[in-house]
Every structure is written in structure tokens, then in C-alpha cells.
Amino acid sequence: MEVLTRAADKLNISWLADRQQPTTSDDNTQEEDHRGALNYPDNDSASTSADTGSCNTSVEVVGRRGNKRKVTSTESGPRRKRKRRLVTEDRQEETKQKEFEAKYEELDPIGKGGWGSVYAGRRRVDNLPVAIKHITEVCYKHVDIKGKPIPSEVAIMLNLAAESEGASPYVSILDWYQLEGQLVLVMERPMPAKDYNMYLHEKRIKEEDEAKIILRQLVDAALDLESKNIFHRDIKLENLLIETSLDVPRVRLIDFGASCFNNKRIYTDLLGLDCPEYHMRIGDRAGPTTVFQIGVVLYDALHTEKRFDTKSFIQGFQCLPNRISKDCKDFLQMCLRVHPNDRPTLEQLRNHQWLR
Template identity: 40%
Template sequence: MTSSNNSAARTPMTSHPTHTRESFEEKYEEQNCLGQGGYGSVYAGFRRDDNLPTLDGKLCQFPLEVVLLLIVGQGGEVIGEQVRHEASTGRGGGSQAAVALLDWYELDQELIMVLERPVPAVDLFDYIQERGGFLAEDQAKVILRQLVEALIVFHSRGVVHRDIKPENILVETGCAFPQIRVIDFGCGCLLKDGSYTEFFGTTQYIPPEWYLHGSYKAVPSTIWQLGVLLYDMVSGVFPFSTRREVISDEPYIKTNMSRQYKDLLRRCLAKRPKGRPTLEGILLHPWLQ
């Protein structure tokens, strides 16, 4: 058995199938359900020829999610039939920041995607809970730095994730220090300079500009999500509970937090998008030095 695993995803389809359920079951065995979320369910499983563990999950963004995973995984621009060929042959994996798409099956009523799953690993939510519900600043720094570096890679390849939260971050626990991998690009899209007028993501991570104007830009909204995530990692709770708080209130920060942490957090959670740093600016902030 190898040290990395796979995952698969299913979604209702309207196009004609290119594979059969039988061809998937010949190659993989689907097992128990590991969890469910707003965009799908994830199942355990394994590849029959070498017992490679897998995950099966129901996803909702085909074919875009296939394209996004190939782009962030291979570091290149992949379109048209090349996307289908490279996905179906399981090639991929230029970036270690995102899980790799190993295989996919377009069936009559569903899409099954087989994704890499590092072992041993837990999602960041469970990782935090196992450590008492919050992380020390030094622990949070390790996670945040890697996540920002990953997002810089994604954005450089023209992909914005749009749903950064603990449940979408895997933490590999078999190394000397935790290493993160980003999963679930079901809310993702191609990066553009202009504004987005449809929101895809998790309610607790909605930026104030969406409530105020019904639109947002990729980088400032990503920075806002990082600020919410950072607050959650260190405090164990969300910084805001209501729409009014998101628009008007400053987050409560415990007095025992470091000055650099408070400064970075306030910058990331600035109400005006132009007041937030860039991803590169976060890496240069004193708190991460």
C-alpha cells in the first residue's frame, strides 16, 4: 500500500456519459461515507490493483472543477480535449499545494472524480480540535504561511479557490512539522481582474463588500477569508456572527495576543477591500518573519 490516497466526487450530469459505472467499479471499490458538506459527500475506498486508498465524493462544478484541478496540479494551461485526456489518464501533479486529480468518470447521472489523499492527514478543523479548539500563534504561523504560498501559486496559474476554510485544508501529520494541502475547488473559478457578482463559498467567510455592493474581487475577498481563518485558528471562534457585524464591527482580539498578530489580523479584516494587503504583502508581514 502506498503512502498517498485518492478521492472521488459525484455530481448530477446532463451530458452524455463517456464511461460506465461498471468501469469505475472494476478499478475502485467504494466504501463507507466519511463526511458530508454543502457541496457533496466523501466516501472511503481503494484502488483494486494496488490497494491504494481512495475517497469518493459528490461535487457540483463539472467540468470547471476538473479544469481547475488540472491547472493548479500541473502548472499549465490545459483546455479542451487535452483536459479530458490528461484527467482520464491520471497524469498530473506539478503543485504539491493542491491535491492531484488522478482519474475521473463521467457517468449518465453523476461524475466520479478520483483525487489524491495524503496519509496520514486530517482536515484543519479536526487538527485544531485535537489541540484544544485553537492553535498557538507559532502553530498558526506555520499553517498560514503555507496556505498563502499555495494561494499565490493558484493565482499565478489563473485559479481562485473562493472557499478557504478549515474543512478545505488537509494537514499532513506524518512529517516533522505540519504540511498543508488544499482540497475542494468546487466553488473555484478562473481568476479575473474585474468583480464577481455571484457568491460561492461559506457564509461565515463572506466579505463586507458582498453585503454592501453584491460584488467582490478575487484578491481582497481571498485576504478577507484568510483573516477569518486566522482568527478562527487562534481564537477558536469566528470574528463575526451577523451581517451587521461583518459590515460595521471590529473583531474582538484578546489582549494577550502579540502586537504583530493583531496588526496582520486587522489588515486582513479591513472593511474596505483596498485597505487589505496582497498575498505577497502577508508573507512580508513581521508576524510571519
Template identity: 40%
Template sequence: MKLKLWQSTNTFQCQASNRGPTSSLSRPSNIEEVQKSSKRKSNSNGSKERTRKRRKGSSNTCHTRTLSGIRLSSAQDAEISTASSTETEGTMGQKSEKTDEQRKKSSKTINATKDLSHKTTTTTSSSDKPSPSSSVTIAPLVSKDDFVAKYTQNKLLGRGGFGSVYEGYRKDDNLPVAIKHIPQTHIKRTAMSLNGKHAMVPVEVALLLKVKPAAAETSAVVALLDWCDLPNELILVLERPVPCMDLVKFMVTRGYILQEHEAKVITKQLVDTLIEVHSKGVFHRDIKLDNILIETSSNVPRVWLIDFGSGTVLADGGYTTEEGTYDYFTPKGLQWRRYKAEPTTVWQLGLVLFAMLHGHLPFKHEREIVCEEPAISEGLSPECQNFLLSCLFKKPGARPSLETLKNHSWLMTL
């Protein structure tokens, strides 16, 4: 599902802010607000109405100007959608014109898929996206009976706009698993080789297979163990660390705001994990509190990254498809409907760190995202303030790379 932002040609132009990067907090911590904002997954239903309401409340410190000639075509959107009949987008978020005959051909033959990829992308190399030459190493379960015979499904863990997740166990060895059910109406697909045959594989499956570690490797990404592609739904069986909880609940157990040292421990692991994900050619695109699990089996919390449902293939060029969670969108994504992978990931990392240290996200609506500087607590160390502020620079080119953040003095003192 795509989030179509306002269709007018207006965007924000901001006046200079007098608030410095180390100003004290201007509003109380509110973890409930963080929870609500994290749930606002992007989708087309109701997005226009929500945007209109947000714009009504915008302050006069920002005014609008008319954009001319800003039309982004699907040829500029370097995404995994190039091999998917359900994801290809046209200019300004509209669907590109593709006949039923073309759709059928793209799912039947490798040549048609390559043709479509050549027409719809200019910035992604063939090695950046799952292609028909890629190999699926986990064959899907054939039927629902196969799934029931292999796994026990228990209580509901969570439900969102794109599916439900249940606690479960593998019957053979009682291994804890998470079982994710996604309606087929929400499934995007890409061409891959499946048991020697070309098939249209769910994108989330393809991405999870790309980030799956080799036998001798370890990873902080929750691994895909099994999948079952049924007529009405996709079932993903995923690794489930025990005991664990998402980062929102973990913050609640710590009194809503984490101590700087504990936030640093989590951030360092997050940076390493995101570098790993990008090195495998994957752009998660929805880094937020809810998608970070904290394993609590030891004194040092261990980070796990989940939910690649909004993800795509990493590309050097820009993206124009708005997917993810609204409150985690970047300023440029809101203004220009265009963004790049690494600056977006760094921005979202900064939002997560800010929330851990303050108990709420720094921005409430698009005017603040585009125009206002984050009110960073003066009680934090100068190194921490510097790290946080650098992640939340409005201009994407001013934000550091993940590798630069890994070597930042704040993390190096851990």
C-alpha cells in the same frame, strides 16, 4: 447554486467603533460554532429566510440607507460562467435571458461559445479562463464500470450540500484516494478541448487541471487523479494524504485553540499555497477551516487545500456571483454584492487565522461583518496582531496582497 442575498435596496452604514484592534476576547471560544458556520455553504434554498432572521437580530449601532442606481449586470461579472449555460447570471443575481437555441449553439460550436463570452464579460482576458483551446490532460473514465474496476470505495468521509466524499483506494497500487460524488444538478461547465474535441467540461475539473503541478513541481493542492462524468453524477477521484484531518478536527486535538507558533506554521503554508493557486489563474473563493487539510505524519503539520467547487477563474475585475460559505463573505460582498479575488482571499485567510487563535470566528452575522472590528486577543504578539488586523480591514483596498503577507515580519520570524 447561487446565494441570492436580500433583494431590497438596503445595506448597512456603520457608526465608528470604539473597540480597538487589540481588545480582549468578549466571548468564550466555541469550536462548535466554528463548525456550524463553516457548513453554511451558499445556496439559494432558504437563503432569504436565513438572511431575514439575521437582520432581525441586528443591533441599532447600524442603520440602513437606500441605494439608488446599483444594478450590476452580467457584463460586470468576470467569471468562468461565460462559457457555461448553467452559470451565467443577469442583473442582481437573476438569470440572463438566453434562448434554448443559444444554449444549444454554445455547447456545439466554438464560435458560439466565443460569441457568448464576448457578450457576457468585459474584464477577463481569454487567457484568464478555460477556453476551447485549453487541453484536458486527464481523460475521463467512460463508465461507472470503469470506475469500479479501478477503485475501491469505502466509508463516508463527509457530506455537504453539494455532494459526498468517501475514503477509497486505487486497486493497482493501493494508493489512498478521496472519491467525491456530485449530483449533476450542481455541476457548472465550461468549454475545453477534450481529446482533440470541444466539450463542456465540469468547472471544478477545469480548475483542478489548471492548478495541477508540472512533473517536477510540488503542490499543496490535493490533485485530481481521475474523473467520471455520468448522466446523474460527477465522480472526482482525488489525492488523499494519510494521515490527515481537516483543520477543525486538528484544532479539537489541540484543545480548540492553537498556539501562536503552530498557527504561524499553518498560515505560512496557506499563504504560499494561495499565491500558487492565484499564479495558475484560479480563484478558490471558499477558503475556510473545512477546506484545509492537515497532514500529521510528522512533527510539523503540512497543509493541503481542497474543494474547488465554488471556484472560478482569476480576473482583475470584480465578481457579482455570491458563492462560497456565508460566514466567510466579505463586508463589500455583503453590502454591494461585488468583490475582488485577492482581497477576498486575504479576508478569508484572516478569518481562518482568527479562528485558529481564538477558537471561533470573529463575526456572527452580517451586521458584525460589516460594522464591527475583530476582538483580537491581547495575548498575541504585536506582529501577529498586526498581521491579523491587516487581513480583516473592512475596506478591500486596505488589505495587503498575498505577496506582502508572505514577507510580513510575523511570518519572516518562523
């Protein structure tokens, strides 16, 4: 019994000595290394912390004097990585800005809309006339086949450029740049050309036969967009460019900023587009809304006094133009029916007697 007691005492003394033994230099070095790794993370540790989502966890470290200090991962890796990423984005935008300025020269303003401005310009290498559009607010995003979001206007114009054959009824996109706070589109600029509103204003004499030439091309362009599953949504005089270099005026449809890929659904975000659907709060659909907008273009092309106003038309305070043929009047009345379900299809418009 006495032997067992002495053995137990020796074990207790040995254990106590181990507890009171001073920390070795190796342990101190290990602690210093650990603390240094927390305070000054390398790239790998910062990247891992951000990727694994551990920015809310904290690590408890014992200081030299025994006081405890909490160091969170948000003090180190992710914040430094975020700064590096912002610097990289700034440099990329600066590089794109220099690339744009080296390739194109921007000249005088030629147009302004709700979300941006358009300037005349030229391509430096061959003096090709271009239109440069600066967009400060991108309304719609499209996800491409690689899962990357790009502006819908860019996606649609690239789609039209890829699928167009021969003489396109649309102005083509040449380049685009995502710069700081704005999207820049570089497009072809046909010359000589004027938007339809200016063209009518300068012509003064509004003839039904010439309006028929313009409308026939416009209906064909709308049918082509429908076949490509694209909804322009903002067809009006200002968005029709008329080339005047040929014997017959040629129509070029511009400004796809409000357009989208048509999914056969009703769009309720009408962005103030002036059509009965907006005033009735029932949403617009590609076919019927496009037909109505074509009717408004024809009305403004023939009317000699004032522009079409949808609200006044719905209330019965606006009449059809005078001195037009019976077929033209029938075509116009079909387009301007108030309820979308009562309007003809684009195909029916194209086969109308007035356009033959």
C-alpha cells in the same frame, strides 16, 4: 380553314386521351416507394433531416383512395435519431460506471458539502487510499482548448496537477467520471491527515507559533494560485487538510468546487460565501477576498471561544483574539479590513513581519 379546324380537333382529342389514360404500374410503384420512404426513413434521411433543421416542414402525400395525408419529418427521422442517441448515452454512462467500480472501491463517507459528498476509497490495483467526491450539481463550466465544456473544478485540478512541481500544496486529481446525474472525482487521500477544523478541535491548545507555520504555507499556496490565474474563493478551516506524518504540519488545499479561472473581474455570484463583499453586495475579487479569508482562518485558529462571524464583525460585535503578539495582531487587522480596497495584496502579506 376546314383543314385547320380538323387538325385542332385531333389535337384536343389526343390531349384528352392522355389525361384519361390509366396510371401505369411503374407510376404506382414510384408512388409506393415515395410513401414508404416517408414512413420508414433510413439512417441517412433521418440524419439529414435533423442536421438541416427541416423538422418543421411537411410533405403532402396522395393515398390510394385519393384522400390526402400530411406526413411531417418530425414523425420519423429526428425522433428515431434522438432515441438512438439517448440509448448510446445510457450505454456510455453504464460503461463508465462499470469502469469506475472495477478500478476503485468506495468505502465510508468522510465529508459532505452543499453540492455533494466525499467518501474514502481505495484503488484496487495497489490499495492506494483515495477520496471519491460525488457532485450532484455542477456550478461552473469551463471550455477547454478544443471547445469542449467540462466542469471548472475538473479543469482547474487538471491544470494544477499539470503545473505542480515537487510537493504540491493541493490534493491532486487522479480520475473523473461524468455519470448519470452526477460528477465523480477521484483524488489522492493523504494519510494521516485531518482538516484544520478537526485538527484544532483535537489539539485544544492553540499556539501562535504553530498557526504561523500553517498561515505561511497557506499564503504561499494562495500566491501560487494567483500566478496560475486561479481564484479558489472558498478558503476556510474545513478546506485545509493538515498532514501530520511529518515533524512540521503540512497544508494541502482542497475543494475547488467554487473556484474559477480569474479574469481580473468582479464576481457577483458569491454563493453565500461569508465575506464583507457578500453582505455589502459589491462582488468579490480574487486578491482582496482571498486575503480576507486568510484572515478568518487565522482568527479561528487563535480564538478559543467562538468562530468568526462576518456580519457581527462588520457591526462591531466581535473582537480580535486576546494574548497575541503585536505583529500577529497587525497581520490580522490588515486582512480583516472591511472594504476590499483597504486590504493588502498577497505579496504584501507574505512579506509581513509576522511571517518572517
